[in-house]
Amino acid sequence: MTQANFDLKEEIRDYWSRRSETFDLAFGHRIPRGPEFDAWQKPVRDHLGLEPLRILELACGTGEVTALLHDLGHDITALDFSEEMLAVARRKHAGRDRLRFILADAENPMEPDASFDAVVCRHLVWTLTDPAGAFVEWRRVLKPGGKLIVFDGDWAGLVADRRHRSGQWTRSEL
């Protein structure tokens, strides 16, 4: 029997770590102040209201969603499993209060039971190795009646579709 010492999750983490310094340059990643920022804040306001809450932000990456949650006055614990992504986020938000960045796995956040009013993530679920287990964990850390906000898309499917249409993949690869 062979045992790998580098699994899929580590591969995924390395991928995001390599992209940390240029992540914000890609279309749709950075959320510039102005109409786009307001548009992202709206669903958060609509679902969470205006009172300051304790929020767990999963896979904060370079801290773009963190900025809009923080601006709404919430107290945020923002986690990511890539030290490189976290370093960019920490730099961006240096000196801000109500904000704690931690290195952790979103599938196993190791936060106490019922400790957050809301859990928020953007563009994480599609890249998880155990999404079902992750949802169980997120429910565990939410207070009763707490809310989970997930922004996501089928990004893997989109890439596959583009490659298929451009003829880069043969039928047997799909």
Ligand SMILES: C[S@@+](CC[C@H](N)C(=O)[O-])C[C@H]1O[C@@H](n2cnc3c(N)ncnc32)[C@H](O)[C@@H]1O
């Ligand atoms: C597409 S980026 C999104 C970053 C940020 N949420 C945003 O929308 O700008 C995916 C992020 O998820 C993080 N990530 C992926 N799987 C994770 C896991 N199991 N635990 C913690 N972070 C994870 C990566 O390190 C990366 O920062």
